[in-house]
Amino acid sequence: MISFSQVNKRYPGGYQALKSVSFKIAEGEMVFLTGHSGAGKSTLLKLIAAIERPNSGSVLVNNQNVGVLKERALPYLRRNLGIIFQDHKLLFDRNVFDNVLLPLQICGFDHRESSKRVRAALDKVGLLKREKSNPIALSGGEQQRLCIARAIVNRPSILLADEPTGNLDAAYAQEIMAIFKSFHQVGATLLISTHDTSVLQDTRVRTIDLKNGELQTASLSSTSGGSAQTTSTGSGQA
Amino acid sequence: MMHALVQHIGILRTALRRIFSSRLGGFFNILVIGIALSLPAGMYLLLQNLQGLVTQLSGTPQISLFLSLDAKTDDIDKLRRQLAQHPDIARVEFVARADALEQLKQSTGLADVIGGLQQNPLPDAFVIYPKPGEAQTLEALRNELAKLPRVEQAQLDSAWAYKLEALLKFGRIVALILAGLLSLALVAITFNTIRLQILTQSSEIEVAKLIGATNGFIRRPFLYFGAAQGLLGGIMAWLIITLSLLLLNHQVNALSQLYASQFVLHPMSFGDSISLLLFSMYLGWLGAWLSVARHLSQIEPR
Numbered sequence: 001m002i003s004f005s006q007v008n009k010r011y012p013g014g015y016q017a018l019k020s021v022s023f024k025i026a027e028g029e030m031v032f033l034t035g036h037s038g039a040g041k042s043t044l045l046k047l048i049a050a051i052e053r054p055n056s057g058s059v060l061v062n063n064q065n066v067g068v069l070k071e072r073a074l075p076y077l078r079r080n081l082g083i084i085f086q087d088h089k090l091l092f093d094r095n096v097f098d099n100v101l102l103p104l105q106i107c108g109f110d111h112r113e114s115s116k117r118v119r120a121a122l123d124k125v126g127l128l129k130r131e132k133s134n135p136i137a138l139s140g141g142e143q144q145r146l147c148i149a150r151a152i153v154n155r156p157s158i159l160l161a162d163e164p165t166g167n168l169d170a171a172y173a174q175e176i177m178a179i180f181k182s183f184h185q186v187g188a189t190l191l192i193s194t195h196d197t198s199v200l201q202d203t204r205v206r207t208i209d210l211k212n213g214e215l216q217t218a219s220l221s222s223t224s225g226g227s228a229q230t231t232s233t234g235s236g237q238a
Numbered sequence: 239m240m241h242a243l244v245q246h247i248g249i250l251r252t253a254l255r256r257i258f259s260s261r262l263g264g265f266f267n268i269l270v271i272g273i274a275l276s277l278p279a280g281m282y283l284l285l286q287n288l289q290g291l292v293t294q295l296s297g298t299p300q301i302s303l304f305l306s307l308d309a310k311t312d313d314i315d316k317l318r319r320q321l322a323q324h325p326d327i328a329r330v331e332f333v334a335r336a337d338a339l340e341q342l343k344q345s346t347g348l349a350d351v352i353g354g355l356q357q358n359p360l361p362d363a364f365v366i367y368p369k370p371g372e373a374q375t376l377e378a379l380r381n382e383l384a385k386l387p388r389v390e391q392a393q394l395d396s397a398w399a400y401k402l403e404a405l406l407k408f409g410r411i412v413a414l415i416l417a418g419l420l421s422l423a424l425v426a427i428t429f430n431t432i433r434l435q436i437l438t439q440s441s442e443i444e445v446a447k448l449i450g451a452t453n454g455f456i457r458r459p460f461l462y463f464g465a466a467q468g469l470l471g472g473i474m475a476w477l478i479i480t481l482s483l484l485l486l487n488h489q490v491n492a493l494s495q496l497y498a499s500q501f502v503l504h505p506m507s508f509g510d511s512i513s514l515l516l517f518s519m520y521l522g523w524l525g526a527w528l529s530v531a532r533h534l535s536q537i538e539p540r
Contacts, residue, residue: 051448051539078449091445102445106450108242154449
């Protein structure tokens with residue numbers, strides 16, 4: 001589903017964000033991307049959505065090399081992805097409902113069908129009662145959930161989440177993790193970045209650990225490989 | 239099909255809402271466009287009207303050929319034959335001096351004055367109807383006829399009309415230059431309005447790009463905005479012209495009654511009105527398109 005091979009990313013100015021990173025994520029997998037701040041987690045996610053392009057190596061999404069994708073083809077790649085942004089990127093000039101509606105408007109759904117889908121997505125994240133509110137009136141956790149609703153309303157096969165629990169307290173974080181697990185159970189592929197390994201403690205999932213832009217080989221354990229090893233790679237920022 | 243139409247109407251509604259979201263600002267934009275367009279279009283309309291007047295008055299140009307008072311019947315007959323054979327002349331009419339005096343008596347009410355005259359002061363005259371042609375050929379013909387023997391004076395009756403027409407041609411060029419410049423201004427106004435809009439909506443554009451909006455989808459509301467603003471500006475221009483014409487016509491009426499003539503300024507024709515609206519709509523669209531092409535690529539998600 002997602003496959004990196006020998007990917008290098010250097011930003012203008014010489015900063016090397018990723019150094020020959022290679023890994024594969026199979027369809028339906030839920031994978032955590034860990035590492036300290038600045039380890040290259042956000043860059044890695046941006047490469048998948050073709051927000052950034054790699055300097056070398058290939059990034060395959062659904063067997064499509066997104067690193068060389070033409071500008072015109074980008075929208076159709078991104079419609080297959082649900083992206084949950086670190087800074088939410090909500091629009092404050094419209095209410096909660098219309099924020100979630102935007103991806104469907106972009107894809108050209110008709111009014112009745114999209115209303116149904118928006119309500120279903122809001123229901124899933126527990127914001128159905130707030131559909132008329134302005135997102136600015138929502139708490140941090142609610143804004144995060146709204147961002148999730150917008151990412152899933154299109155029913156994408158791949159969900160990317162950049163620090164979804166970054167600024168949330170433990171209870172909110174657990175709530176969000178529970179939402180992700182429910183998507184995992186219905187077959188979505190998830191890649192979730194976090195520097196906060198404490199949310200993983202009771203979860204047996206695969207992690208990909210980055211350190212200064214390099215993949216830590218020790219972390220390449222799968223779900224069945226034992227959770228002790230997986231969670232021990234955290235850098236202790238929790 | 240129906241579904242796509244509904245979507246486009248939705249986008250149009252968004253665009254119109256944006257125009258009027260700042261009521262005064264939107265209105266002033268439309269007013270500026272309207273004034274800019276009404277100047278050349280109004281000038282064009284006035285010239286059109288004057289043109290109508292000119293053709294009405296100079297429908298068939300005539301050359302009046304006044305003979306010297308000592309012209310004899312022989313001379314006149316010779317001249318008549320000569321004129322009848324001339325290739326540029328369609329028809330010749332002879333007005334004897336006695337008839338001319340009689341006509342003058344009847345038409346001017348100066349019978350008493352004329353009756354008191356010792357002798358007829360009017361000369362014999364030919365009224366010559368030339369074959370249709372350019373102003374220059376008519377002028378050449380007049381010069382040629384003036385040189386004939388016994389001809390005192392040759393007068394091209396519609397000379398002033400030709401002069402006026404030349405003046406109108408000049409005016410039309412001025413109107414054209416004005417139209418070109420103010421059209422550019424209209425494009426510039428729209429360009430700037432759209433630029434500001436793109437700036438204020440940069441976050442929306444960024445998010446839309448991130449969740450899979452095509453450039454066409456992002457561009458569309460701005461293009462619709464430009465076209466709608468242009469169209470509303472065109473309607474404003476039409477209103478300005480039509481109202482001004484109503485005001486002017488009042489005065490023109492009084493004026494033409496003084497000259498015992500029937501002249502009114504005609505309003506813009508249906509075809510011209512539609513052209514004006516379509517043209518201003520197109521200019522608005524063009525300004526928006528240029529602006530979007532220039533500024534949209536600068537907003538890339540990071």
